Amino acid sequence: MDLACGGGRHSRLLLAAGFQVTALDCDLTALGTLADHPGVTAVEADLEAGGRFPLAGRTFDLVVVTNYLHRPLFGDLRAAVAPGGGLIYETFAVGNEAFGRPRNPDFLLRPGELRAVFKTGFEIIAFEDVTLRSPRPAVVQRLAARKMTGRPPAKRVNA
Numbered sequence: 075m076d077l078a079c080g081g082g083r084h085s086r087l088l089l090a091a092g093f094q095v096t097a098l099d100c101d102l103t104a105l106g107t108l109a110d111h112p113g114v115t116a117v118e119a120d121l122e123a124g125g126r127f128p129l130a131g132r133t134f135d136l137v138v139v140t141n142y143l144h145r146p147l148f149g150d151l152r153a154a155v156a157p158g159g160g161l162i163y164e165t166f167a168v169g170n171e172a173f174g175r176p177r178n179p180d181f182l183l184r185p186g187e188l189r190a191v192f193k194t195g196f197e198i199i200a201f202e203d204v205t206l207r208s209p210r211p212a213v214v215q216r217l218a219a220r221k222m223t224g225r226p227p228a229k230r231v232n233a
């Protein structure tokens with residue numbers, strides 16, 4: 075799943091890697107003819123309208139989210155990753171306001187936030203909170219994680 079896919083740069087990458095892609099955005103105009111590709115299921119939905127997550131109940135081998143943040147979706151995103159599946163999430167973080175948009179704290183991850191959201195039930199493969207210089211100065215968090223397949227081992231309690 076490519077959530078908030080925009081022009082579909084990651085949908086293209088995923089198609090080329092052999093995935094069937096579900097590309098979701100509130101405006102599919104930018105996706106253009108990619109929406110008609112046989113390997114793509116394009117879903118137009120407003121993720122911030124407050125209704126049920128449009129893909130609720132479905133799970134995906136890989137969920138990709140970039141340059142989009144709507145915190146109420148975190149639970150749906152956790153649920154959307156299939157057991158053993160992956161999550162790649164990158165978006166702007168606090169500190170980015172020094173460089174440009176977004177500046178609104180609603181759209182800026184707090185320090186360590188992405189890692190904390192996916193800490194339980196996911197194996198964190200990589201996490202960065204970095205200041206980028208290229209292609210333009212920006213502060214982002216990046217997370218690659220794999221969803222665990224079973225319950226985490228119960229904590230031992232010493233009698």
Ligand SMILES: C[S@@+](CC[C@H](N)C(=O)[O-])C[C@H]1O[C@@H](n2cnc3c(N)ncnc32)[C@H](O)[C@@H]1O
Nearest residue numbers: 078079080099100101119120121122140141142
């Ligand atoms: C900055 S673009 C990122 C596009 C793509 N992920 C990328 O990195 O190239 C943000 C995307 O979020 C989508 N978006 C914004 N608000 C949305 C909403 N309420 N529901 C669904 N998509 C939304 C926009 O239409 C836009 O395509």
